[in-house]
Amino acid sequence: MANILVVAEVVLGRVKKATLSAITFARQTGSPFSVLVLGTGARDAAAEVEAFGAQKVLVCDDASLADQVCERFAPTIAEVARKGFDVVVVTASSFGKDVAPRVAAKLGAGYAADIAGVASEGGTLVYKRPVFAGNAFAFCEITTATQVVSVRQSELPAAEPSGGASPREEVPLAAADPAAGRVEYIGLEAQKSERPDLGEARVIVSGGRALKEQFAQVLDPLANLLGAALGASRAACDAGYAPAELQVGQTGRVVAPQLYFAIGISGASQHLAGMKGSQTIVAVNKDAEAPIFQVADYGLVADLFVAVPQLVTELQKSQA
Amino acid sequence: MKILVSLKRVADPDNANKVKVTSGKIETTGLEWKPNPFDEYALETALRLTENGANTKARLGEVVVVTFGPKETETTLRAALATGADRAIRVDAADDTLDGDLVARALAALVAKEKPDLVLVGKQAVDGDANQVGQLLAEYLGWPQATFAGSIQSEGDKSLVVGREVDGGTLKLRVTLPAVVSVDLRIVAPKSVRSVHTPATHNYADGVRFAALMAIMAAKKKPLAEVKLADLAPDTALRIKYLRAELPPSRKAGIKVKSVEDLVQKLKTEAKVL
Structure with missing residues (x-):
């Protein structure tokens, strides 16, 4: 013992x-x-x-x-x-x-x-x-x-x-x-955020490169509504659409929330390594062949710029 | 500045989903050997710190690359020499006689001989994914460590300001050399590394550099030494023993929903997560 x-x-x-x-x-x-x-x-x-x-x-x-x-x-x-x-x-x-x-x-x-x-x-x-x-x-x-x-x-x-x-x-x-x-400690630079930590969130809304400069504009309303943490693919972080600390994957955070939204994320093996333990996975992607659909419980083939605002409206209706 | 960079070859990480398990053993048959991507980033970082970005042929410091493995791993070293490293060392060992701790102890002995100002390593090798050699080495040397570096700024080659990519953001440290730094992937972004030689306005191409054909030829003439593992680490006992392996359970196939309304309905009534 x-x-x-x-x-x-x-x-x-x-x-x-x-x-x-x-x-x-x-x-x-x-x-x-x-x-x-x-x-x-x-x-x-x-x-x-x-x-x-x-x-x-x-x-x-x-x-x-x-x-x-x-x-x-x-x-x-x-x-x-x-x-x-x-x-x-x-x-x-x-x-x-x-x-x-x-x-x-x-x-x-x-x-x-x-x-x-x-x-x-x-x-x-x-x-x-x-x-x-x-x-x-x-x-x-x-x-x-x-x-x-x-x-x-x-x-x-x-x-x-x-x-x-x-x-x-x-x-x-x-x-x-x-x-x-x-070693001299200089400081921690972090994005000020009221959102839960990626490791502690019940719901995570993650976005990929497809969101471009509208990353926050499209995902914030959905994350706010669900009290979710924001996550991102490596491609979205590399392109500067999301800060590096949001990255989910082999490099970045490994997460397993109850509900994971992969929005405009193709599903590279690098990203799947960080989220495939999630309880329920939802994928929204306009490419029906995207590998993310192989791990998603619910896949929606759609233009995310249309589907995500619709999703927000629909959730608001059901919460009302 | 003199920099030591450790390199490891790994089974092609772009095809890691083709890894098989046969009779409890991991098999990478059919997968090409590739340099560990994080080690390539460490090499790129070392080159950037020892040159003027405008004229990368004029070396303004020394980069020594080291790998552990059988004769055939010299391919990894020659490739590193072709991209600009000055000298290479192969520590002769069979792959299955190594673990991270033994590599770190042998590297510590090598550092005592080579006396570099900085050791740069990738934050992890993408086969074992252990993320340990840099930290172990720092402790064995009694040196400071800065892990998961996404940016490095040299201050007169006496100290480095390192931006570490941590869970909550970017943690900045100033480490006085000599030190061990492990690098993360954003270290190879155009402005991530600022040496004492390169103008602050210089932008690197994103990612790691490739060797020109001439450089590949020239690399064959660069020095490559062989060292026996036992000469560096008398105690070659492994601290970790792998017993067996298995493939992860695959997720059961999901469904495609027709509309947003359908999705919300299923999340509420079927998955019960809303």
Whole structure:
């Protein structure tokens, strides 16, 4: 039986929902687990993960962890892991993927990324992970005693609280890597948006290159109506019609909402890798042969500039 | 500036949907070897940082490319030399004797010998999709890392301002060299890389450059050294062991709806997602 350490991702004093998928992973191993909440505001954020049946909620709240500089986070994660943990679990977000290998190298641990499932086979944990842009799943084991994994939010459901309150323990901040002295955080440039995060949205409205300069003009009303996050294909981002952080695909975000609209997206394998786990997929495209229709539950062959406004009107009618 | 770039060959990513699984093993038979696209972007970035964009033949720095694999992977290195890299190193190893951690440890030993100012890597190889070598290498070297770079601006070749493509937007860091940078795809946009040599007004063609026929001939004369893996990493034990593979379940075929009204109706009553 392994002892699992789940590293919660804290952004602006809140625990990212992806952390709950990492907790699901920990539960699926059948082993006891603790959750490490580290970051600025971790003390308050820790309350969000105290009812999930963790042995302990470990808290490291420090002003030096306000910005996501992995040379500052990795030493504390490694230091905590050394206190009797066998498997360190992070979210497969840009933060988790940045820091996890660094932690693994410190611990002399093997690292497996983007885990989509786990099972114990004869006492050994076997990890399932997508390879070749999700065109195959590989099953692997890590041969070192200590192991580090990142877990895909789109593949493991968010854990539900199990009640109670895990005991809390403060853990000290470890000294930053000497290399941190050679990293200066300048800032995060993000589009101001009231929309939900792509990883947390129930509905995503994604657009492709076909939208041209009318990307926002056409998709905003639909997204607003549904409280959806906006997504985009690589082609739409490359052409500058949508900001890069909206990109869904092998490069970009991997998502699995309840409802995914692919508007004017042809469905390159690169894009499918990021959304084919969605529960219900709707595609609107004027090319009836577009590959997106092979994964769509509901396909509408139509001119999107006509169909999307119609869809908005129709939804407004049905909500009235 | 001296830059080390690591390159990996992968089964043709444009045909990754033709990957087969036979008796639990992934087979890429019939797929051509191609350079990993993100590694090509790393090479393009390295070339842009060590030249004047107007005259790319005049090299204003050194780019050393390295790959791990059997003799035939020298094709990947020769192609890199033809597009402008100055020197190549092949670390001799059979493909199935490698994992990301071993590659990172061997690269760390190579960096100790070569002493580059910067190591550039692709953010991930599109076969294993692990996204780890750059970060592991940075830790083994005790260097700062800037992953998923979508833009790089050199400040006197002493530090780099890197725009990292993260989930919430673009995160800007200034890293003092030497450092490890892993690149994302938008690094090859026309204005993504600004070296100390290239005027700020210069626009590159979008994407990676191609080798001219003359350069392909000339590349045959550029130095290509062979190094034994065991000389770089005495411990060649793998940390990850692949047991089996399977194809993902295919989505059941959907239907085409006739109209927007029909679509809304089905989303409400059939899929029950509205």
